[in-house]
Amino acid sequence: MVSYVYILLCADKSYYTGVTANLEQRLFQHESGYFKDCYTFKRRPLQLVFYCEFSDITMAISKEKQIKKWSRVKKEALIQGDFEELPNLAKKHF
Structure with a gap:
């Protein structure tokens, strides 16, 4: 079964990173506010900016x-x- 890691750009310019087995359904859930306690609920509209299978x-x-x-x-x-x-970008400069 295919899984996806995805990054959304939120309306407040923050990023949300998630994982799902059904990218299309999960994006719909984010965009429709299906989960009221989700980080993205009050940060809509959203834009899918990255995903990887x-x-x-x-x-x-x-x-x-x-x-x-x-x-x-x-x-x-x-x-x-x-x-x-x-x-x-992973290296820390002290």
């Missing part, structure tokens, strides 16, 4: 958790497809 749900969940910890700059590099920048 996984054949293993465990791997998808792991990647979602990893991306959620990333800085805004690193998420934007992923969204823009600047994959070569990702390792540099």
